[in-house]
Amino acid sequence: MAEPLLVTSGLSRGFGALKACDDVNLDIRAGEIHALIGPNGAGKSTFVKLVSGEIGPDTGSIHLLGKSVETLPMTARAGLGMARSFQVSALAPSMSGLEHVVLALLPHEGGVFHFLRPVARERELRDRAGEMLARVGMLDRAEIPVAGLSHGERRQLEIAIALALEPRVLLLDEPMAGMGPEGSARLAALLNELRGDMGILLIEHDMDTVFALADRISVMVGGRIVATGNADEIRSDETVKTAYLGETP
Amino acid sequence: MSVALFFEQLLNGLQFGVMLFLMAAGLTLVFGVMGLINLAHGSLYMIGAFACASVVAATGSFTLGLVASFVAAAFAGVIIEALVLRRLYRRDHLDQVIVTFALILVFTEGTRWLFGSYPLYLDIPTPLQGTVHLPGGIDYPLFRLMIILVGLLVAVLLFLAVNRTRLGVRIRAGEADREMIAALGVDISKLYMIVFALGAALAGFAGALVGSVQSVQVGMGEPVLILGFVVIVIGGIGSIGGALIAAILVGITDTMGRVFLPMAFAAFTDPASANATGSALASMLIYILMALVLVFRPSGLFGEKA
Amino acid sequence: MRRDLIFTLAAMAALLAAGLYGYFGDEPFYLTLAAKAAIFGLAGAGLNIALGYGGLVSLGHAAFFGIGGYAAGILASHARNYEPLMTWPVELAGTTSAPVIWIVAMLAAGLFSLPMGLLSLRTGGVYFIMITLAFAQMLYYFAVSWPAYGGEDGLSFYVRNELGGLQTMNPWIWFLVCYAILAVVLVLIAILTRSRFGLALTMARENPLRLANLGIGPKRVLLTAFVISAILTGLAGALYADLNRFVSPAMLSWHMSGEIMVFVILGGVGRLGGPVAGACVFILLEQVLGGFTEYWQFLLGLALIIIVLMGSGGLAGLFDRSGAKKGAAHG
Numbered sequence: 001m002a003e004p005l006l007v008t009s010g011l012s013r014g015f016g017a018l019k020a021c022d023d024v025n026l027d028i029r030a031g032e033i034h035a036l037i038g039p040n041g042a043g044k045s046t047f048v049k050l051v052s053g054e055i056g057p058d059t060g061s062i063h064l065l066g067k068s069v070e071t072l073p074m075t076a077r078a079g080l081g082m083a084r085s086f087q088v089s090a091l092a093p094s095m096s097g098l099e100h101v102v103l104a105l106l107p108h109e110g111g112v113f114h115f116l117r118p119v120a121r122e123r124e125l126r127d128r129a130g131e132m133l134a135r136v137g138m139l140d141r142a143e144i145p146v147a148g149l150s151h152g153e154r155r156q157l158e159i160a161i162a163l164a165l166e167p168r169v170l171l172l173d174e175p176m177a178g179m180g181p182e183g184s185a186r187l188a189a190l191l192n193e194l195r196g197d198m199g200i201l202l203i204e205h206d207m208d209t210v211f212a213l214a215d216r217i218s219v220m221v222g223g224r225i226v227a228t229g230n231a232d233e234i235r236s237d238e239t240v241k242t243a244y245l246g247e248t249p
Numbered sequence: 250m251s252v253a254l255f256f257e258q259l260l261n262g263l264q265f266g267v268m269l270f271l272m273a274a275g276l277t278l279v280f281g282v283m284g285l286i287n288l289a290h291g292s293l294y295m296i297g298a299f300a301c302a303s304v305v306a307a308t309g310s311f312t313l314g315l316v317a318s319f320v321a322a323a324f325a326g327v328i329i330e331a332l333v334l335r336r337l338y339r340r341d342h343l344d345q346v347i348v349t350f351a352l353i354l355v356f357t358e359g360t361r362w363l364f365g366s367y368p369l370y371l372d373i374p375t376p377l378q379g380t381v382h383l384p385g386g387i388d389y390p391l392f393r394l395m396i397i398l399v400g401l402l403v404a405v406l407l408f409l410a411v412n413r414t415r416l417g418v419r420i421r422a423g424e425a426d427r428e429m430i431a432a433l434g435v436d437i438s439k440l441y442m443i444v445f446a447l448g449a450a451l452a453g454f455a456g457a458l459v460g461s462v463q464s465v466q467v468g469m470g471e472p473v474l475i476l477g478f479v480v481i482v483i484g485g486i487g488s489i490g491g492a493l494i495a496a497i498l499v500g501i502t503d504t505m506g507r508v509f510l511p512m513a514f515a516a517f518t519d520p521a522s523a524n525a526t527g528s529a530l531a532s533m534l535i536y537i538l539m540a541l542v543l544v545f546r547p548s549g550l551f552g553e554k555a
Numbered sequence: 556m557r558r559d560l561i562f563t564l565a566a567m568a569a570l571l572a573a574g575l576y577g578y579f580g581d582e583p584f585y586l587t588l589a590a591k592a593a594i595f596g597l598a599g600a601g602l603n604i605a606l607g608y609g610g611l612v613s614l615g616h617a618a619f620f621g622i623g624g625y626a627a628g629i630l631a632s633h634a635r636n637y638e639p640l641m642t643w644p645v646e647l648a649g650t651t652s653a654p655v656i657w658i659v660a661m662l663a664a665g666l667f668s669l670p671m672g673l674l675s676l677r678t679g680g681v682y683f684i685m686i687t688l689a690f691a692q693m694l695y696y697f698a699v700s701w702p703a704y705g706g707e708d709g710l711s712f713y714v715r716n717e718l719g720g721l722q723t724m725n726p727w728i729w730f731l732v733c734y735a736i737l738a739v740v741l742v743l744i745a746i747l748t749r750s751r752f753g754l755a756l757t758m759a760r761e762n763p764l765r766l767a768n769l770g771i772g773p774k775r776v777l778l779t780a781f782v783i784s785a786i787l788t789g790l791a792g793a794l795y796a797d798l799n800r801f802v803s804p805a806m807l808s809w810h811m812s813g814e815i816m817v818f819v820i821l822g823g824v825g826r827l828g829g830p831v832a833g834a835c836v837f838i839l840l841e842q843v844l845g846g847f848t849e850y851w852q853f854l855l856g857l858a859l860i861i862i863v864l865m866g867s868g869g870l871a872g873l874f875d876r877s878g879a880k881k882g883a884a885h886g
Contacts, residue, residue, distance in 0.1 A: 052768065078770030090768070092761035095754070103754045107770040112755035113779065115747050119754055165769065286681050336864055342681055343612050347820050348863050350813045354856030362850050475692045475809065478685035486681070529701045536693035540674055543686065547677040 003066060004029045005199040006051070006082075006169045011060035013050055020046040022223035024060070028169055028199035033191060035202045035210045038220035044203045045087055047220070048173045051201075052084045053077045065168060079107065083167035087174050087203075089154040093147040097138055097157045100146070101129035104164035132160040137186055152179045159187060163194075170200045176209065188213055211235075253387045258508050259501065264393050266500020267400030271455035272473055273480040273492040274407055275448025281424040281487035282444045283338050288349035289329065290452055290477065291470025292356035297322040297453020298460030298469060299360060302369045311374040315457055322453020323446040330445040335438070353471070361467045368466035396458050403451065404493050411489055420444060424487055476503075479535055483542045485552020495550060499535050506531035562874050563741060563828030570596070570835055574734065578727045586726035587798070588842070592834045593733040594794045599818035599830025600740055601787030606816070607825030608748060609780040610760035615671065615687030616815050618694045619785040621807030622667055623660035623792025625698070628710040628802035630656050635712060653718040657793050664789025665782050667694075672781035676774050688809055695807040709803025716797055723797070733794055737831065740787060745827055747783075756780050788815070817859065823871025832870045 004027035011024040020043045028034045036044050049055045051062060053074035062070040069077050091100060102125050106112050109125060119125070133139045136156040146154065155175060162170055172191075176184045188209055191200060195215075204210050210217060211231045218228040219240050227237045234240055276290050300321030305314035329352060337345050373392045380388040411417040419435050423444075456470065463469075476499060484495030511527030518526070542550060570592055577585030598620055605611040633640050633649025640647040650656060675686040704710045715723035722728050747753055755776045758766040763773035796802045805811065814837070822833025840858075844851035867873060 054764065073772075074764075074767040075770050075772045078768055084768055086765070086768075090762050090765040092758050092765070094761065095757055099754055099757075103758060103766075103771075104769050106751055106755070112751045112771055112776065114751040116743075116750060118746060118749040119751060120749065122751075161769070280681065286684060333860060333864070342684060343606070343820075343824065344863050344866075346612055346614065346684060347816060348860050350816070351856040351859035351863070353813075354852045354859070358850040358853035358856070362853065471809065472692075475688055479689050482682060482685050482689065525700075525702050529697055532696035532700045533693045536689055539686070539689060540670075543674045543677055 005065060006201075007063045008047075008051065009061050009063075011047070011050060011062065012058050013046060013055065014058055019043075019223045021050060021057075024220075024223075024225055026218055026225060026228070028201055030168075030199050031196055032215040033195055033200045033202055033213050035204060035214035035217045036220055037204065037207070037210055037217060042220040043223040044220055045173055046223075048084065048087075048171050048201070048203065052082065052171060078165065081166075081168035082171065083162040083165040083169070084171040085155075085158040085162050085173060085175050087177070089151075089158055091146045091154060091157065094145055096143050096145050097133060097149065097153075097160070098126065098129050098142040100157060101132050101160050101164045102126060104161045105129060108166065129164065132164050133157075135163065135190060136160045137183070152183050155179050156183060156187070159190070168198055170194070170198050172200060173203050174205065175202070176204060176206060184209065253385065254508075256383075256385060256387050257389060258505055260387075260389055260393070260397065262501030262504035263497060264397045264400070264500070265504055266497035267397055267404070268455045268459050269473070269476055269480050269500055270404055270493050270496035271400060271451045272477040273484070273496050274404075274489060275451045276474075276477050277481050277484075277487055277489070277492050278420070278444055279448050280481075282420055283334075283423075283441055285334060285338060286342055286345050286349070287334070288346060288474065289352035289356065290448070291472075291474030292353055293322045293326055293449045293452040294456035294470040294473055295356065295360060295467070296325050297450075297456035298465040299364060299369075300453065301457035301460060302371055302465045305371055306369075311371075311377075311461075314371075315454065318453045318457030319450045322456070323450035325453075326446050326449025327442055330442055334445070335441070338441075357467055364467070366467060368464035369460075370464050371461040373461055393462065396462070399458070400455075403454070407451075408489055408493075416440075416443065476535070479539050481549075482539055483549055485549025488549070488551040491549060491551025499538070502538055503531075503535050506534040510534070558875055558878060559827050559871075560745075562823075562826065562871050563745075563831070565874075566596075566822070566828040566832040566835065566870075567738065567741070570831060571734065573835070574727075574730045577730070583726040586730045588838055590726070590730040590733045590798055591795075592831075592838045593730065593737045594791050594798060595815070595818055595834035595837065596831035597733070597737045597740060597794065598788045598791035598815050599822070599834055600737070600744060600827075601784050601789075601791060602815050603784075603819050603825065603830050604744065604747075604787065605781050605784035606819055607829070608753070608756050608760065609777050609784075611777060611781060612684050613675075613687045613781070613784070614684050614809065614812050614816070615675075615689075615691035616785070616788050617807050617809060617811035618671070618687075618691035619664040619668060619788040620792035620795070620811060620815065621694065621698065621802070621804070622664045623789035623794075624796035624802040624806045625704065625710075625792075626660035626663050626789070627656045627716065627793040627796040628712060629704055630659060631712045631716055632704070632710055651714075651716045653716040653723070653797070656716055656797075657790055660789045660793035661786045664792070665786040668782045668785030669778075672778045672785075676778055676781070688812070691807065691812055692809055695804055695809070698804040698807050705803070707804060709801055709805070711801045713800060715800060729798065733798070736790070736794065740790075741827060741831070748827075752776070752779070817855075819869075820859070820863065821869050823869035823874075826869070826871040829869060829871050836870065 006028040008024055008026050011021055013021045024047060038044055050057050053072065057070055061068055064077060064080050064082060067080065069080065102119060105125055105128060130139060130142060133142050136159050138153060138156050138160060141149065141153060155178060159175060176187055179187065191213055202214065214231065216228060216230055217234045218225050219234060227234060227240050229237065272290065272294060276287065279285050279287050297318035301314040301318040304317035305311055333348060337348055377392045377395060379391055381391050381394060383389050411420055419440055423440060480492055480495045480499050483499065484491030510531040511524045514523035514527040570589060574586060574589040577589055602613065602616045605613050630649045631651050634651045640649055671687065671690045675683045699707050715729065717723065718732060755766065755771055759773040759776045766773045792806060818830050818833035818837055820833065821836050822829030822831065840855060841851065844854050
């Protein structure tokens with residue numbers, strides 16, 4: 001079997017006395033959706049921040065495509081092929097959705113240090129950005145500044161931006177939160193379609209979606225991974241039942 | 250270079266540093282607790298000096314003058330906090346900068362209106378005139394020595410107040426988490442006003458002391474304000490101890506540089522150009538120091554890692 | 556975008572009208588004021604790139620304004636005294652050619668802004684304000700204590716520098732030169748804000764974390780904006796020195812930094828024509844209020860406090876709202 005795209009070993013990070021992530025070993029393989037579930041405050045978002053480089057780990061290592069990246073800044077990890085959607089949408093209110101996606105395409109298309117050519121004239125870029133927006137069902141809202149988009153639309157835009165980066169590893173932090181049933185269904189279908197091209201880490205609360213989509217599921221409780229396996233294994237896992245699903249054996 | 254000259258300049262540097270601390274302490278407290286960058290802090294320094302000069306002229310009592318500097322600056326601080334600055338705590342830095350810059354214009358021109366552009370000079374009270382003999386054969390002005398001691402005393406008191414009193418606990422809690430102390434039932438607007446008045450009073454007091462050794466004039470606060478910022482950048486925001494050490498470092502570096510750099514250059518060039526080069530370099534010395542600190546410790550010597 | 560353009564054209568038209576009034580009314584004083592407004596507008600337009608488009612609150616732009624001014628003053632004074640600027644390792648003479656001076660001014664401002672920006676951007680936030688302020692002050696003290704170019708007294712030169720065969724000493728010609736440069740720069744800025752870099756700069760201001768996540772370092776983008784901003788303010792400084800035929804440390808003082816920022820605030824932060832409108836209003840206030848009292852900055856301070864506390868977004872903001880009201884009345 002091929003080397004996983006992303007491997008964390010012994011990854012830990014504390015905030016004061018609280019161990020938000022405690023010795024986390026997790027990997028994401030090419031072509032899989034790996035779901036990370038757990039109760040609120042389990043440390044899932046901290047894990048995403050550690051992996052993406054927003055914060056640094058206390059101990060442990062992160063390998064992306066075989067390269068050790070735990071000391072690299074966020075931009076370098078993004079350059080190696082890691083994309084992330086934010087739990088709380090991280091967008092520029094005055095920019096349109098199309099502009100966001102165009103910006104995301106630029107690192108692969110000659111960079112941002114071009115000063116004298118209006119983006120409005122870069123037809124090819126705009127067309128490609130339009131395609132990304134169409135995939136998430138946002139094409140008709142492409143020109144509206146983000147400040148005028150609904151919460152669900154911003155979530156969709158987050159995905160379009162992540163797609164534009166053509167990532168090898170995609171970290172999705174609760175992408176469906178606040179999206180509505182129609183949007184969630186479309187996103188689920190899209191993730192299913194994307195699965196072949198990249199490895200996806202999916203943090204999600206909706207268990208039906210998780211069990212339907214995920215190839216593997218890891219369960220995080222109190223900063224630790226308590227179980228990893230496919231849907232059936234997780235359903236029947238005793239530790240998970242006690243710790244997370246709230247059932248007493 | 251004689252040893253006596255060296256120690257004399259060292260003391261001058263210490264005196265300058267201690268005064269800078271009184272400025273920087275208020276700036277860093279106000280920034281730490283309220284998140285406000287207050288350019289008008291230098292105006293409070295000036296107000297203290299003018300209050301002292303006016304009261305000394307009217308009553309002849311230097312002690313009353315010092316008290317007046319403290320009270321007037323605190324009073325001015327409370328007024329601008331309540332009328333203007335209170336509305337800025339939740340605004341961005343740009344609004345804070347521009348409004349406090351506008352306050353400087355108001356205070357500077359207002360003072361010029363009232364007192365004119367000519368500097369005022371304060372007479373040091375007779376018992377504090379003269380010099381003291383220090384070990385090592387140094388004659389040092391008594392008044393400057395007093396300033397050092399008073400400044401250090403205030404520093405110690407402030408340190409104790411922030412670290413050992415209930416008010417201090419609240420101030421530190423406010424620095425850590427603004428919403429949290431409101432949730433704990435502390436009257437936040439009262440706390441802000443106290444912190445602001447305290448910072449203002451320290452600045453006004455420093456203005457009066459420095460005004461009595463130099464002169465009292467319009468615009469005297471701004472150069473000190475900028476040095477206060479340099480101190481904060483070097484010491485690290487929100488750290489009283491860091492501000493003290495950085496202030497003394499800046500005070501000594503600046504004073505020693507101005508005296509000894511021209512002398513050092515004179516050793517290998519002709520006196521005129523040595524003096525020019527030495528003074529020019531000396532005037533930039535503390536900024537170079539700041540640049541070095543930024544290169545090696547971007548959050549300041551005692552600042553928390555960003 | 557369209558409102559921004561209309562506002563900019565309106566501000567530029569008003570400035571041109573002031574110039575025309577001076578020319579046809581034979582009032583050279585008004586022409587000088589109009590040229591000064593154009594130059595201040597240019598300095599503000601430079602700052603606006605950092606402040607308005609990049610969100611960088613720089614309180615150190617007087618440094619670039621003064622560097623531009625001293626570049627003009629030093630080159631011209633060497634040329635007029637027939638003293639070479641330096642003799643080693645190569646001999647360099649001064650010059651009175653305005654285009655050469657402008658280029659040197661822009662280069663010098665840009666070069667100084669690079670380390671200043673690098674250091675100030677290391678921690679960002681409120682540190683940025685203090686550090687830009689401090690470095691500008693360093694330059695100010697250097698200019699005061701360095702005797703070669705007049706020290707505290709500044710440096711005078713008696714004739715404006717040469718531009719082709721133009722009569723630069725003619726106030727009307729000089730106004731047109733400044734106005735044309737301002738117009739060209741505004742066009743360039745309009746293009747810049749619509750370019751790839753403009754997109755990245757907007758994101759660096761509004762959401763630097765996201766920009767980093769796209770693989771684009773926000774600090775590189777902001778530093779570039781800071782340097783461009785410094786270059787334009789440096790050019791304004793060279794023009795200002797030529798306008799007055801005098802440079803002094805006052806151009807480097809932190810008060811100047813504050814004033815350049817006031818032009819931007821009065822006109823509208825992050826608006827193309829904002830600094831021009833702001834500079835015009837500033838000079839108008841200086842003339843009108845200054846006629847009543849020599850302490851006119853007292854009143855300016857009060858006005859600024861009220862404007863910012865009301866959160867009006869400067870003249871451009873007023874313009875938008877008046878347009879919105881009309882639109883509502885029609886619709």
